[in-house]
Amino acid sequence: MAKKKFKAESQRVLDLMINSIYTNRDIFLREIISNASDAIDKLCYLSLTDDKVGMTRDQFKIRIELDKDARTVTVIDNGIGMTKEEAEANLGVIAKSGTNAFRQDLDAKKADEEDLSIIGQFGVGFYSAFMVSDKVTVETRKYGEDTGVRWESAGADGYTVEEFDKPDVGTRVIMHIKPDTEEEIYSSYLETWKIKSLVKKYSDYVRWPIEMDIEHQERKETGEKDDQGNPKYEFETVTKTETINSMVPIWQRSKTEVSDEDCANFFKETYRETKDPAVILRVNAEGTISYKAMLFIPGAEPMDAYAENRKGGITLYSNGVMIMEKSKDILHSYFDFVDGIVDSPDLSLNISREMLQHTRQLHVIGTSLEKKLKAELLKMMKEDRPKYEEFYRNFGIHFKAGVCDEYGRYKDFLKELLLFYTSEDHQVTLKEYVDAMPESQQKIYYASADTVKHAMDLPQCEEVRNRGYEIIYLNSAIDQMVMETLHEEGGKQFCNIVTEDLGFETEEEKKATEERNEENKELLDFLKESLGDRVAKVRLSGKLISQPCALTTEGPITLEMERYFRAGPSEEMRKLRATRVLEINPSHAAYAALKAAYEQGDKEKAAAYAKILAGEAELVAGVELEDTSEFVKLINDLL
Numbered sequence: 001m002a003k004k005k006f007k008a009e010s011q012r013v014l015d016l017m018i019n020s021i022y023t024n025r026d027i028f029l030r031e032i033i034s035n036a037s038d039a040i041d042k043l044c045y046l047s048l049t050d051d052k053v054g055m056t057r058d059q060f061k062i063r064i065e066l067d068k069d070a071r072t073v074t075v076i077d078n079g080i081g082m083t084k085e086e087a088e089a090n091l092g093v094i095a096k097s098g099t100n101a102f103r104q105d106l107d108a109k110k111a112d113e114e115d116l117s118i119i120g121q122f123g124v125g126f127y128s129a130f131m132v133s134d135k136v137t138v139e140t141r142k143y144g145e146d147t148g149v150r151w152e153s154a155g156a157d158g159y160t161v162e163e164f165d166k167p168d169v170g171t172r173v174i175m176h177i178k179p180d181t182e183e184e185i186y187s188s189y190l191e192t193w194k195i196k197s198l199v200k201k202y203s204d205y206v207r208w209p210i211e212m213d214i215e216h217q218e219r220k221e222t223g224e225k226d227d228q229g230n231p232k233y234e235f236e237t238v239t240k241t242e243t244i245n246s247m248v249p250i251w252q253r254s255k256t257e258v259s260d261e262d263c264a265n266f267f268k269e270t271y272r273e274t275k276d277p278a279v280i281l282r283v284n285a286e287g288t289i290s291y292k293a294m295l296f297i298p299g300a301e302p303m304d305a306y307a308e309n310r311k312g313g314i315t316l317y318s319n320g321v322m323i324m325e326k327s328k329d330i331l332h333s334y335f336d337f338v339d340g341i342v343d344s345p346d347l348s349l350n351i352s353r354e355m356l357q358h359t360r361q362l363h364v365i366g367t368s369l370e371k372k373l374k375a376e377l378l379k380m381m382k383e384d385r386p387k388y389e390e391f392y393r394n395f396g397i398h399f400k401a402g403v404c405d406e407y408g409r410y411k412d413f414l415k416e417l418l419l420f421y422t423s424e425d426h427q428v429t430l431k432e433y434v435d436a437m438p439e440s441q442q443k444i445y446y447a448s449a450d451t452v453k454h455a456m457d458l459p460q461c462e463e464v465r466n467r468g469y470e471i472i473y474l475n476s477a478i479d480q481m482v483m484e485t486l487h488e489e490g491g492k493q494f495c496n497i498v499t500e501d502l503g504f505e506t507e508e509e510k511k512a513t514e515e516r517n518e519e520n521k522e523l524l525d526f527l528k529e530s531l532g533d534r535v536a537k538v539r540l541s542g543k544l545i546s547q548p549c550a551l552t553t554e555g556p557i558t559l560e561m562e563r564y565f566r567a568g569p570s571e572e573m574r575k576l577r578a579t580r581v582l583e584i585n586p587s588h589a590a591y592a593a594l595k596a597a598y599e600q601g602d603k604e605k606a607a608a609y610a611k612i613l614a615g616e617a618e619l620v621a622g623v624e625l626e627d628t629s630e631f632v633k634l635i636n637d638l639l
Contacts, residue, residue, distance in 0.1 A: 003157075003158045003159065004160065006110065006281050011564065022615065023154065025132055027202060028200045029075075029189075029199070030127030030177075030322070032173050032319060033062060033203045034125060035126055035170065035208045036077035036173075036208075038590065039080050039170070040061075040080075041079070042194065043079045043080040044057060044280070046080065053143065054061075059078070060208050062211070063075070063210075063212070064244075065213070066191075066192065066212075067190075068190045070246065071176060072222065073174075073533055074173065075175075076171070079171060080143050081140045081321075084195055086142065087149045088161055091138060103614045109239065114565065123379040129173070132177055133177055134154060135152065136174070137173075137174040137176070138171065138172070139170065140170070140172070147166075148164050149163055158352070167301055168459050178189060180277075191316060192214060192215070193558075194282060196212070199244050202321065202322045203245060203323075205248070206321065207248070208247070209245065213242075214242045214244075216240060217235045217237060217238075218235065219234070219235055220234065226618075244430045249317075249320060250263065250294065251293065252343070252504065256350060260280055263280045263294065263296075269337065271298075273302070275297055275300050276638065277377050277390050279373070280294070281369070281376055289346045290345060291342055292339060292366075293341060294341050295341075295369065296338065296340050297373075297391065298394075300394055311500060312325070313336070313339060313392070314327050314340055314341070315340070315342075316343075317343035319345050320475045327388075329363075330369065331341055331370060332397070333402065333480035334399055335373060335398070337394075337395045337398055337578055344361065347361055350365045374413070374417065377417055381417075381429075384593075392427075396419065397476070397541070399418055400418070400479065402414050403482050403486065404485050415430060416431070420474070421474075422473065424456070429487075429492065431489070433489075437492070442492070443502070444495065445469060445502070446471060446483060446494060446495070448473075448479060448496070449473070449621075452475050454475075456471075458497070458498065459496045459546075460550055464497055466545065467504070477567075482497070489521050498552050498621075499552055499553050503595070506555075508553060509563050510542075513541070524538045526606070526610075527594075534580070534614055535614065536554070537581045537582070540586045544584075545600040547585060548588040548616070549583060549584050549588075550582075550620065550621070551583070551584045551614075551618055551623065553580055557576060557577065559578050563577075584613065594610065611630070611634055
């Protein structure tokens with residue numbers, strides 16, 4: 001029998017198929033099973049109008065056989081099969097897809113494709129078998145034909161094709177597994193556990209049963225008894241044919257068939273969680289792009305939330321065949337804590353079906369899902385506030401990062417989901433804060449520190465609270481960037497009470513403060529000189545009421561941002577510092593004592609007072625003292 005050559009372009013494509021197009025050898029089985037599923041789809045569709053097919057829907061199946069001695073993996077289907085001409089056309093010319101032609105034929109007839117699950121659109125998936133096989137044999141017989149066909153190839157050097165006597169309709173793909181090498185253990189594909197795991201991962205939801213012979217150890221009586229008269233047992237190996245795929249996935253079933261409890265159990269089993277999900281979102285969308293989705297918001301942040309190999313994320317399916325784990329193109333990163341499944345027949349897959357040709361469809365799906373997720377969270381916020389606050393403790397950081405991402409591109413979408421502290425045990429949304437503002441309040445005031453309690457204790461808060469205005473207390477490094485990105489809410493500007501004008505002083509009061517600073521310029525210059533590089537400026541302030549002093553900043557970098565930069569990845573970032581200003585309360589007794597010491601000529605004492613006030617301001621502001629020993633000594637000396 002003469003060997004036929006692949007066409008020149010097919011030889012080049014086959015070489016690409018084996019060495020370049022596919023990045024994961026494991027998917028070969030997915031591709032062969034998908035082709036078998038397509039073949040069954042075609043014959044099942046034909047059976048609707050041809051009663052000679054002689055099979056009912058429940059008789060169609062796919063079978064996998066392993067032969068370790070012969071080193072073969074065989075996939076068998078009882079689908080429509082191929083004639084000799086079709087075998088040469090579809091297998092002898094790479095990228096010639098029988099499935100694609102079948103679809104075009106259906107389109108031409110305007111057939112109803114609702115019950116069809118056509119996967120093999122490119123005619124190249126079959127050749128993924130050569131990644132693990134040094135020879136592939138295809139034995140097939142077309143429905144309606146009397147003779148079978150055997151097609152065989154060892155790779156790019158060509159193939160043979162001949163007629164032979166095949167008793168049944170359908171196709172057998174026999175893959176002769178390559179010998180092991182130092183880099184690859186191909187023998188693993190001859191192990192039952194490996195094949196079962198590949199089916200579970202990639203083809204678990206193919207609609208036709210995938211059967212396989214599985215060996216079990218069973219106990220049976222030997223007919224003998226031990227010394228106590230108890231029957232003796234021995235174990236024997238028993239082989240049973242089992243269906244190793246689930247077929248109908250849980251997300252494809254209607255809400256009447258699957259309860260929320262079933263979905264929660266699926267979530268915990270699939271993602272190895274112990275706590276029920278906080279939100280279960282089930283979607284069945286039909287339209288220009290149809291898809292089904294089942295998404296979960298975990299009940300607690302996973303321990304591996306920020307690990308690259310995190311087990312969760314969105315898994316992408318097309319017609320029940322797994323295409324991509326942890327797809328990054330469906331939801332934006334601010335929803336990357338969401339787990340679940342998206343399954344669509346309308347995806348434009350690339351040649352290897354390992355990724356998408358383009359992401360337009362995913363963008364449409366993702367936009368719709370994000371709106372639904374947001375609606376579910378707003379509903380939770382309204383109907384079960386404690387549950388939402390627990391969710392926000394777990395995942396709120398993702399929304400904060402999302403607000404700051406891409407120069408605030410997503411801030412309008414996300415800001416309704418944000419919560420902010422107005423006390424240690426109370427949180428509000430920005431809208432709730434604005435709605436509760438007195439008419440006299442013109443700004444949204446906020447203070448930043450490492451904890452809410454610390455922020456509440458800042459000296460600058462006192463005047464705001466005395467006027468009856470609530471303050472938003474920020475307690476993480478990213479919070480201030482969120483405020484600067486949002487800029488305003490409901491027409492009210494955000495105001496950092498530490499660094500910005502509170503808007504309380506009249507022009508006359510501001511002028512009086514400026515005049516007082518000018519009158520005391522000599523003393524303030526002395527204080528600045530005494531403190532050296534610890535501060536850039538010393539001034540008298542009208543913001544303080546009962547506290548003697550406070551540390552504030554000028555310029556774009558605040559103390560909170562400085563702390564954030566110190567934990568940064570680069571040396572240059574870690575060197576960034578805020579421009580610090582020591583503000584002193586001119587009405588406080590501490591300033592009076594300092595001024596008296598200076599005017600009496602005791603500059604050493606005045607300088608000591610200045611250093612104590614600066615240290616006090618630093619401690620209250622959450623800044624680490626550079627020399628705690630000196631600070632303690634100064635206090636002890638004065639005592």
